[in-house]
Amino acid sequence: MLEFENFIQARRVGPVSGECAAGRLTLLIGPNGSGKSSLLAGAAGLSDSDGKGRVRLAGKDLSGYSLHELARHRAMLAQQAVLPHGLRGYELLALAAEPLGGVSEAACRVMAELAGPLGLNSLYNRQLDTLSGGEQQRLLIAGTLLQVDPAINPDARLLLLDEPLAGLDWHHQLATLRLLRGYAQRGLAVVASIHDINLACQYADDVWCLHKGKLAAFGGPEVITPQLIAEVFEVKVRVLEQDGHRIMLPEE
Numbered sequence: 001m002l003e004f005e006n007f008i009q010a011r012r013v014g015p016v017s018g019e020c021a022a023g024r025l026t027l028l029i030g031p032n033g034s035g036k037s038s039l040l041a042g043a044a045g046l047s048d049s050d051g052k053g054r055v056r057l058a059g060k061d062l063s064g065y066s067l068h069e070l071a072r073h074r075a076m077l078a079q080q081a082v083l084p085h086g087l088r089g090y091e092l093l094a095l096a097a098e099p100l101g102g103v104s105e106a107a108c109r110v111m112a113e114l115a116g117p118l119g120l121n122s123l124y125n126r127q128l129d130t131l132s133g134g135e136q137q138r139l140l141i142a143g144t145l146l147q148v149d150p151a152i153n154p155d156a157r158l159l160l161l162d163e164p165l166a167g168l169d170w171h172h173q174l175a176t177l178r179l180l181r182g183y184a185q186r187g188l189a190v191v192a193s194i195h196d197i198n199l200a201c202q203y204a205d206d207v208w209c210l211h212k213g214k215l216a217a218f219g220g221p222e223v224i225t226p227q228l229i230a231e232v233f234e235v236k237v238r239v240l241e242q243d244g245h246r247i248m249l250p251e252e
């Protein structure tokens, strides 16, 4: 669904080649500065590849999509999303629904479905600038999911999120990962960057581990090994096994 072919941005990332498949949750891991945001920006069509690199979505080069088409085919949550000033929570979601024809009955149903897991009901009437960081993030996640919800957007193909768990408490981190998995199961290619290695092991269908701009490893969660963590993150871990789950525990 989302294909990178020798994607390069000088001194940031690449060359990277690989495919993030439809129906799968791909989690990007890697140290600070390893290129995760740069890769996501390229996937969103927000930055071009240098040289002969290409990014294709549903078989078509991203440069061949108009801005309007891109807005319907993919949504992206940026790492440091800027909140429009002076709005209330429900107005942010109404803005997100605008390219899909506004706040239709179907859009309201999607918002109602997201409200439980993301804890939105108490946030709708609040001014955005009075919300805590995590509360703002939950609304921004909801707005991003709304844009590519298959119930209101049949053109949706790709959901991109740069550190969606940043600032979220544990309950909402898990709720967000379950939602992302659900959107993947509904046919989207879902790609998100994440810093929690254990959550990546637990929730990813596929993992891409970036190191100094290159793919150090990719595949199922089993590619995350103590050796990889030592090489890429310079952290020594030991592995605990519990009920079929692997937990990486940093050693003192």
Ligand SMILES: Nc1ncnc2c1ncn2[C@@H]1O[C@H](COP(=O)(O)OP(=O)(O)OP(=O)(O)O)[C@@H](O)[C@H]1O
Residues within 6 Å of the ligand: 011, 012, 013, 030, 031, 032, 033, 034, 035, 036, 037, 038, 039, 079
């Ligand atoms: N606008 C820019 N101009 C020049 N270099 C940049 C720019 N943005 C990012 N970089 C550099 O590109 C590299 C990759 O940055 P990127 O933001 O993609 O990393 P990241 O893996 O998302 O990091 P983090 O986990 O800290 O968010 C870093 O070395 C960074 O300093």
